[in-house]
Amino acid sequence: MFGHSSESEDGSNCGGKDGELYKPCPPSDLVSAKLTIVVGGTLFSEEKMLLVQSSDYFQAMYRSGMKECHQDKIHLQCLQARGFLIVLAVLHGEVPSLDEDDIVEAIECAAFLQVTPLTKHLINLIDAENCLLMYHTAAIFGLMDLYHAAALFIRDIYGELDAEVHKTLPSELISHIESLTPSVFVAVGAHVTCGVDESVHNASRTVCYLDETRNNWKVLTDLPLEASTSMAGVTVLDNKLYIIGGVHGVHKQVVESCFCYHVENNSWTRIASPAQLRYNLTLVGVDSCLYAIGGEYERTVMSSVEIYNIKIGRWTFAAHLPRPATGVACTKTMGRMFVCLWRPMETTEIYEYISTKDKWQLVTTLIRHQSYGHSVVGHRDNLYIIRNGPSDDFLRCLMDCYDLTSGQWSSLPGHFGNSKGSLFTAVVRGDSVFTLNRNMTQEYIVDRKSWKPRRQMKGFPRSGSLWTFLLRLPDSHMLQL
Template sequence: MSADSSEAESSGCDSADERYASGLVSAKLTVVVGDTHFLEEKMFLVQSCEYFQALYRSGMKESRQEKIHLNGLHARGFLIALAVLRGEKPALDGDDIVEAIECAAFLQVASLTKHLINLIDSDNCLLMIHTAATFGLMDLYHAAALFIQNMYTDLEAEVKKSLPSELISYIESLTPSVFVAVGAHVTCGGADTVHAASRTICYLDEACNSWKVLTDLPLEASTSMAGVTALDNKLYIIGGVHGLHKQVVDACFCYDVKDDSWSRIPSPAQLRYNLSLVGVDGRLYAIGGEYERTVMSSVEIYDVKTERWEFAAHLPRPAAGAACTKTMSRIFVCLWRPMETTEIYEYISRKDEWHLVTTLIRHQSYGHCMVGHRDNLYVMRNGPSDDFLRCLMDCYSLSSGQWSTLPGHFANSKGSLFTAVVKGDSVFTLNRSMTLEYIVGGKNWKPRRQMKGFPRSGSVWTFMLQLPESLMLK
């Protein structure tokens, strides 16, 4: 093919795309689902839904009609899909879930599938997996199966009573998530092997009630004042310091449990330590931190697929070591503002903006750790000055916009609890003396079982990973 013909073909494609786009701008479409008529903008539907993208690129006669019928769907399911596409987070009951899954599968609405995944809990997980299997919504099917595997002790009897054998076999074939922890360690380059033996990442073998070594840190890696998080079953270490003068470590690392290997990844444009790091939807968010002892407000996002960092909207004010969490695919950070004020901000990715969600004011107390579980944010804070080691907790409901205080405190004589990670409908908390699992039930955390503490002093990062059996047997 000549260059001229290639250019002509390319020009023809561009013209077709331009005609395709221009035909959608400001155009309206009536979508008939059952007896219900929905009048929507064509561009909105095409940008949000693979079904309509394919329809309007196909050239079929339906693409030129002002009204189309979606046979076999329920109006309620389509209404839920529209709400999610507009950025809402609707709560769904049993019938809603079935119709939403049917709609997500038929129309290939990725954001609705993600919303359904975020709603999986102990009450609806069996319905989720069975319906997802029926309609072939595989991402939801896998997510529900993993949730059930992680809660299998509680759900096994109901699973074997309610689900067909092929679904049970798939659930039981999955590897459950394991509680993993790493302490603060500086780099260990050259011949300096002092403390090298303790530079390990460990996991809790719940059956044996003992901590076992998963892997050693790379010699160049530092977890001291670093950003550490797990994303898509990989562990990431960003930044950190070494030496008495807090020299920034410019090497960043990724640990892949699949092949038990470490690799280097690019460093952020702005070197930083004492940062907050959170992973959501294939991206790492490096939030705030310090550089040359100056606290920063800058934020960078690392796209795992493209392996590139990009700057995002700055925090409302500089922050180092800020409490940060994710839930429902949303990112939240705690910022302090004297006196005695903890503000919670959410990062809105589609707008690249930080929005103030709520404010918590408690006497002589600030939020030091935050964990998200479904539509609740749990903020752990120090006690007042006369009893600083007490760990108190407040709950903020994203759906109701209300604060409540959890009864009791969450510490013991060995120190306060400022790390927690979710597994199913449980939360694992940790300090040197014990690992404690709680069952989370709205406004209460009910202690379930106590296991061995993590024998490390200083800061500890915790997360969940699915470990291949070969790693746990080595």
């Protein structure tokens, strides 16, 4: 499928001249050793260890026993120098923006060299402008993770791209998109269980999804009897719904059991509990891990953070927050996770969790007069900080935007209606943000410097706190939509 080769200076390919085998490169030879890579006539010098750790191609080469693993210079044929430059930029922690030509060359390199960090970066860059190019090119080069991610993105905004899809994509790629199920807007309200005698089906104990075609909320599932969403951590990761912590009963005791909802078979299972029980926490899912952030236990506010690896089913402690906090505003975008720590009355600090270093790094500080209460929404390379207006206008939100690329703040014009907290439950789908309260579901189209109302739908018929998220329902549900 790929049709590339890697050649040494004398023109022999990675198989070695006449299949000649040599001893694998000793690990000691990789430490601090440099390799010169010739791509399209351009020479690059890079640490061998970084290449081996980040690329399956280089890892295989240095384990192969071929003579190339003992050379200080190799040639990569059929790749473009610009694409390899993008590879190196990503491996060094940069987040380069890419035009159409860059995208094609980067996908080619990611597929041939099997560079997972670059593939993740490309997935993070998918948007309405480039998704068709990403999808088609990933199909050509067999970069399957990007292929699947782009297909799902297109499916979610299919109505907006329908004409362009049929104009630009081959029929087999269109058929694959149409075979997928789009994500739907899902909500669950806060509910405290009062014991096992409680009715199994109770309207306040249901998870519901929005049928956008019929403009109506429908029941997806009931919460388990022992589960509580009051002051709990609630999030979705890999199309599964997780509920961690919270309080239950008339005396608001901390919940010890944690639950996972499997949408494909409409079932709930228990998962391990964090080492530190907690409520009023924030729960977010990133890269197959759940992060339980801050919260309280026995009325003590905590700064501790625990990570649950869903693949191995185990919790571990991570670096503490810079200070104790409850109900931390948190978002993820571009494969990165951010929290807002508020200092009454006028200061918000934004921290990013750097998983490779297990530390919270200060990104920026926002100071606004009479700023209190906030949430944060990540969209592309922008963070939108949503805060209450001045004290005489409590129910209308103000919004500030932080550009992660330029490092600049800007204020969005106007106010945003926030009756009963709609903007504090924002969910991003494509270039839209869905917000929700009891009165209405509001969809905004997000431009870099503005949120433009697109349509209003039925509100969620529950009072109190809400959690909203996206799920992909199985065909049995989608046939009802």
